[in-house]
Amino acid sequence: MEWDWSFVQQILPTLLQGLEITVLATLLGSIVAAIVGLAFAIMRLAPNRALSRGTSAVVNFIRGTPLLVQLYFMFYVLPDIGVKMPALAAGVLALGIHYATYAAEVYRTGIENVPRGQWEAAKACNLAPLQMWRHIILPQALPPMLPALANYLVAMFKETPLLSAITVLEVMNEAKIVANTDYRYLEPMTLVGALFLAISLIAITGVRLLEKRYSQPLQ
Amino acid sequence: MNHWSGYLLLIAKGAQMTVELTVLGIALALVAAFIAGLARVSRFSAVRALAIAYIEFFRGTSVFVQLFWAYFVLPMAGFDVTPLQAGVLALGLNVGAYAAEVVRGAIQAVSGDQRQACIALNLSRYQAMRHVILPQALPLMIPTFGNNAIELLKGTAVVSLISLGDMTFQAQVVRSQTGNTLIPFATILALYFAMSWLITFGMRHLERRVSFGLDGMRR
Numbered sequence: 001m002e003w004d005w006s007f008v009q010q011i012l013p014t015l016l017q018g019l020e021i022t023v024l025a026t027l028l029g030s031i032v033a034a035i036v037g038l039a040f041a042i043m044r045l046a047p048n049r050a051l052s053r054g055t056s057a058v059v060n061f062i063r064g065t066p067l068l069v070q071l072y073f074m075f076y077v078l079p080d081i082g083v084k085m086p087a088l089a090a091g092v093l094a095l096g097i098h099y100a101t102y103a104a105e106v107y108r109t110g111i112e113n114v115p116r117g118q119w120e121a122a123k124a125c126n127l128a129p130l131q132m133w134r135h136i137i138l139p140q141a142l143p144p145m146l147p148a149l150a151n152y153l154v155a156m157f158k159e160t161p162l163l164s165a166i167t168v169l170e171v172m173n174e175a176k177i178v179a180n181t182d183y184r185y186l187e188p189m190t191l192v193g194a195l196f197l198a199i200s201l202i203a204i205t206g207v208r209l210l211e212k213r214y215s216q217p218l219q
Numbered sequence: 220m221n222h223w224s225g226y227l228l229l230i231a232k233g234a235q236m237t238v239e240l241t242v243l244g245i246a247l248a249l250v251a252a253f254i255a256g257l258a259r260v261s262r263f264s265a266v267r268a269l270a271i272a273y274i275e276f277f278r279g280t281s282v283f284v285q286l287f288w289a290y291f292v293l294p295m296a297g298f299d300v301t302p303l304q305a306g307v308l309a310l311g312l313n314v315g316a317y318a319a320e321v322v323r324g325a326i327q328a329v330s331g332d333q334r335q336a337c338i339a340l341n342l343s344r345y346q347a348m349r350h351v352i353l354p355q356a357l358p359l360m361i362p363t364f365g366n367n368a369i370e371l372l373k374g375t376a377v378v379s380l381i382s383l384g385d386m387t388f389q390a391q392v393v394r395s396q397t398g399n400t401l402i403p404f405a406t407i408l409a410l411y412f413a414m415s416w417l418i419t420f421g422m423r424h425l426e427r428r429v430s431f432g433l434d435g436m437r438r
Contacts, residue, residue: 064415066376
């Protein structure tokens with residue numbers, strides 16, 4: 001099978017349109033992951049045993065099962081029990097919650113790395129839990145976490161093609177549609193691969209920069 | 220509820236396929252990881268460059284794209300692959316790339332004193348690697364290998380999209396035939412979780428086995 005540049009030119013705009021949705025899904029998913037992950041991490045550290053154990057069980061379950069099946073669950077099961085949402089929303093939610101469990105692990109290490117004295121000082125100054133988290137713990141815990149979180153952002157970006165399985169028109173789905181109408185798989189599949197490789201290589205360079213900037217703990 | 224037994228049998232058949240894929244994928248991933256991981260620390264820059272190219276390529280693109288590429292593009296290039304072969308190839312090489320970095324990291328984590336001792340004892344490079352470095356590096360690799368194996372198990376769900384009859388595929392069949400969404404997807408989520416728990420459990424056992432007698436060697 002010959003590589004056909006004119007076919008590439010013809011399909012590239014469609015693929016780029018799909019890429020837009022891919023990037024959008026990644027960004028929205030990462031916002032969900034960042035927020036839900038933080039909630040998971042804080043709930044796991046909660047003094048209430050039942051709450052922390054329960055959260056751990058949920059996190060382990062989500063981490064131990066495939067994202068694709070979770071996507072199907074969101075897309076097929078939830079509407080049956082009355083929760084209706086568009087495919088993209090279901091995809092973003094599933095993606096975000098799946099990666100929230102990974103983000104929670106990063107948050108936990110970051111939070112545990114805040115020196116004991118800081119917690120005690122917060123208590124000694126009579127800060128409310130919310131004030132303590134908002135003004136003392138998180139500002140010190142977050143910057144060292146950035147590289148690891150960015151790593152998961154890249155990983156999440158690479159998982160977005162799965163959204164094509166629940167009819168989201170992202171880049172992989174556009175490629176499949178193009179391939180099925182023209183019955184040429186070589187160019188669309190290779191282009192999708194090349195686009196992903198290009199963006200992840202750029203993103204990985206960004207992660208390295210973040211690592212250089214933030215990896216040393218605050219003094 | 221009698222008619223459910225037939226559908227559960229279908230899912231059990233899918234589970235068998237998932238296990239088969241996981242085992243074959245892990246075997247290929249292990250081979251790829253050790254070849255690429257050892258090549259990554261080779262004396263020869265050409266070998267190192269080749270290993271880096273393999274690792275970065277497979278880590279930079281999504282496993283989903285690699286699978287589609289293996290399934291649709293390889294046959295057009297004259298390689299006939301069955302869906303099972305395409306699945307094992309894509310999953311094994313993908314996870315192998317991640318595990319190769321683990322192999323490299325563990326080898327480099329063995330202390331310099333050990334290497335100097337090997338030189339002092341006049342061991343050849345092969346002998347040093349085989350009898351001194353690898354036995355100490357192996358326990359360091361096992362926990363991360365466990366995580367990689369779980370990622371591979373979760374990755375197998377993706378092969379359902381190239382019409383291979385794994386657990387996710389059969390769940391979709393059951394869904395389309397019965398119209399019931401909750402039972403098939405909840406069942407396979409539980410089965411996936413059981414399998415990943417089994418991997419975690421097995422790896423913990425293996426870790427105790429390979430680190431036997433190494434107490435005091437770890438820093």
